[in-house]
Amino acid sequence: MAFETREEVLDKVLAMKKPICPHCGEPMSLWEVPPLAIGDGLGWGTPYLFICFNDTCQLYTQGWDHMKETYAHTASYRCMNYPGTEQFELIPVFSSMGAKGQIIDEEARAIEEAKKEAIKRGFSILAECYVKKDGPAVLRILLDPTEEMRVRTKAAEMLGDIGEIDAIEPLRNLKVGNQILETKLQEAVGKIHARNYTRECPFCAEIIKKRAKICKHCGKETAGL
Numbered sequence: 001m002a003f004e005t006r007e008e009v010l011d012k013v014l015a016m017k018k019p020i021c022p023h024c025g026e027p028m029s030l031w032e033v034p035p036l037a038i039g040d041g042l043g044w045g046t047p048y049l050f051i052c053f054n055d056t057c058q059l060y061t062q063g064w065d066h067m068k069e070t071y072a073h074t075a076s077y078r079c080m081n082y083p084g085t086e087q088f089e090l091i092p093v094f095s096s097m098g099a100k101g102q103i104i105d106e107e108a109r110a111i112e113e114a115k116k117e118a119i120k121r122g123f124s125i126l127a128e129c130y131v132k133k134d135g136p137a138v139l140r141i142l143l144d145p146t147e148e149m150r151v152r153t154k155a156a157e158m159l160g161d162i163g164e165i166d167a168i169e170p171l172r173n174l175k176v177g178n179q180i181l182e183t184k185l186q187e188a189v190g191k192i193h194a195r196n197y198t199r200e201c202p203f204c205a206e207i208i209k210k211r212a213k214i215c216k217h218c219g220k221e222t223a224g225l
């Protein structure tokens with residue numbers, strides 16, 4: 001049998017149709033076996049199992065009484081299934097939360113994947129723009145609130161290198177509420193000014209030459225400021 005990584009196994013079991021609990025008829029949840037359980041006495045020989053976490057499942061609700069009467073333990077059991085088989089067994093649990101921490105939330109995983117994809121795509125578009133020195137395209141990505149924060153942060157960094165003076169105003173007006181991006185925006189404005197020997201008039205905020213003694217916009221003296 002070919003060796004499979006945990007990820008490969010996960011992809012395979014995620015693609016499987018969820019088995020139906022034979023005790024309650026509800027679909028079972030995919031469950032990640034805690035690492036410590038593998039290989040010890042409890043070892044199930046598989047990193048993932050399907051478990052019925054339905055709290056009204058008969059097997060589970062009646063299990064409490066049965067365990068108390070038979071073993072004087074406060075425990076019950078849930079139904080478990082080996083992925084890809086018709087084999088259903090019982091797994092002991094000691095509270096209603098027992099084992100729930102390992103339920104794999106497929107939605108959360110899908111969101112995580114989509115996010116990674118979006119970052120990858122964003123980075124590759126940015127790389128192209130950077131090579132072409134397409135500052136306006138980079139600026140559009142930076143201003144797009146639907147882009148991932150990491151992509152926008154990278155866009156801000158790039159604008160410092162390739163952005164033109166007309167990028168400064170939108171950079172200054174952008175409110176993002178993210179400390180890292182905020183800092184990158186400041187840095188980008190600083191770099192654009194440095195490349196163009198410009199700065200902003202401390203009185204009217206218009207862009208002026210770095211060495212201007214009088215602001216050409218508001219007429220105030222800016223020498224030494």
Ligand SMILES: [Zn+2]
Binds near residue numbers: 022023025057079
């Ligand atoms: Zn059930």
Ligand SMILES: [Zn+2]
Binds near residue numbers: 201203215219
């Ligand atoms: Zn001025």
